[in-house]
Amino acid sequence: xxxxxxxxxxxxxxLPKTTELEVTEQEARAVAEAAxxxxxxxxxxxxxxxxxxxxxxxxxxxxxxxxxxxxxxxxFLGQLDDLLRSVDS
Numbered sequence: 001x002x003x004x005x006x007x008x009x010x011x012x013x014x015l016p017k018t019t020e021l022e023v024t025e026q027e028a029r030a031v032a033e034a035a036x037x038x039x040x041x042x043x044x045x046x047x048x049x050x051x052x053x054x055x056x057x058x059x060x061x062x063x064x065x066x067x068x069x070x071x072x073x074x075x076f077l078g079q080l081d082d083l084l085r086s087v088d089s
Contacts, residue, residue, distance in 0.1 A: 040047075045058040 022069055043055065047057060048055045048058065
């Protein structure tokens with residue numbers, strides 16, 4: 001038996017042996033390529049900037065705040081502010 005850091009116990013016989021999991025480099029590359037995202041559903045300002053494209057329309061104008069969302073956030077942010085001001089003080 002083996003005990004993990006999380007305190008769970010696993011039967012040693014149930015753990016896969018690394019020698020049984022031999023994968024060729026070509027198989028590993030094929031799996032990685034198949035998992036690669038080919039189309040970006042949501043453009044990213046930072047990704048585009050890294051690629052050399054400055055796409056300001058992704059960040060400007062900054063989206064308007066939803067008044068209902070802001071109303072719900074104000075009490076939480078006040079409590080968070082109080083907590084953070086009390087830490088290490």
